[in-house]
Amino acid sequence: MAKFKFKHAVMSAGKSQELARVNFNYRIKNQPVLLVVPETDNRNGVGVISSRSGETLSAIAIKPGKMKDFLQERLADNLVKPVCILTDETQFFKKEDIFALKEMAVIEKDIPVIAYGLKRDFQANLFEGSAACLAVAEEIIEIETVCAFCNKKAILNMRFLNGKPVKEGEQVVIGDNEYRQVCHYHFLQEDLTLE
Numbered sequence: 001m002a003k004f005k006f007k008h009a010v011m012s013a014g015k016s017q018e019l020a021r022v023n024f025n026y027r028i029k030n031q032p033v034l035l036v037v038p039e040t041d042n043r044n045g046v047g048v049i050s051s052r053s054g055e056t057l058s059a060i061a062i063k064p065g066k067m068k069d070f071l072q073e074r075l076a077d078n079l080v081k082p083v084c085i086l087t088d089e090t091q092f093f094k095k096e097d098i099f100a101l102k103e104m105a106v107i108e109k110d111i112p113v114i115a116y117g118l119k120r121d122f123q124a125n126l127f128e129g130s131a132a133c134l135a136v137a138e139e140i141i142e143i144e145t146v147c148a149f150c151n152k153k154a155i156l157n158m159r160f161l162n163g164k165p166v167k168e169g170e171q172v173v174i175g176d177n178e179y180r181q182v183c184h185y186h187f188l189q190e191d192l193t194l195e
Helices: 015-027 067-074 095-109 128-136
Strands: 004-008 033-038 048-050 056-058 060-062 084-087 113-117 139-142 156-161 164-166 179-182
Touching (some): 015 056, 015 084, 095 113, 095 128
Parallel strands (some): 033 060, 084 113
Antiparallel strands (some): 048 056
């Protein structure tokens, strides 16, 4: 039976790089893989999976809240069935999207799903999509990296504005240079600066 796996990490830990590696392993066997991203993530263009190490893949961009409609059309019996569905930036999907992936792909069609994304936002709160992944996943795997300010394990994301930590604001601000991965100790530090 297929499984739903949630592979989470802080920013800059290599989530998209691992997704590209998994995709490559299926592609060299000529097995069709379905790559999807929320259209919210437009950092490198809508429908683009891009790792900091340089891999770039084209994906289908889905508006959060529309996964069920997409899957009903895409997984119709007359289309080629993918051997796996890989999602990136999964935290930006809605709960209903994650449940649709689990129920329509994994349970009904026996297609494994590997969802990659952040677990928490810059205020240490769970994203809606990530919370749903934690609820439905048979496997939860953390991709580890170290703090941007020391060598302890990074477990949180810190947002910066003008080189200073920010603790308030909208949950989603798309970007790269505004964020750093940090350990809990450095997350609590108010006097950090980016050089």
